[in-house]
Amino acid sequence: MINDPSGPEAAYANAPEIAAEIGWIAKHTNTPPADALAEREFRLRKAASLDRIALQEEATRPSGLAAEAIATAVQAAEDFATYDAEHGPLTFRGAELATADDFRAYVREEYRSWRHAQVA
Structure with missing residues (x-):
């Protein structure tokens, strides 16, 4: 799975700490985005943070206890x-999304691409 470009290892390899991302999200929650790119970044970072939290829950808790975090991550990914x-920027891959895993994988792909562009 490590070579999977939509896998969490590839997507979140150089991501900031979850607490830092949550701080950034909280700071921007009540601020209207300056433009469509800022709105997309906010939504992407929120979905990615919730996905990362769900991944931690899945790895450390029984599935029944991780269900709420997973459902929240899926909802953010669908949003x-x-x-x-x-x-407009929905990729061909994104147009084929059907399952909860598809939506979360889409967020990972887009986050990885976004982070790569930020670092480059």
Whole structure:
């Protein structure tokens, strides 16, 4: 799975700490985005942070106890994909999303691409 470009290892390899991301999200929650790119970044970082939290829950807790974190991550991922579909940058891969895992993988792919662009 490590070579899977949509896998969490590849997507979140150089991501900031979850606490830092949550701080950034909280800071920007009540601030209207300056433009569509800022709105997309907010939604992407929120979905990715919730996905990372769900991944931690899945790894450390029984599935029944991780269910709420997983459902929250899936909802954020679906919201992000819906935003992308409505505003244009939804990739071909994104147009084929069908399952909860598909939506979370989409967030990982987009986050990895976004982080790569930030670091480059």
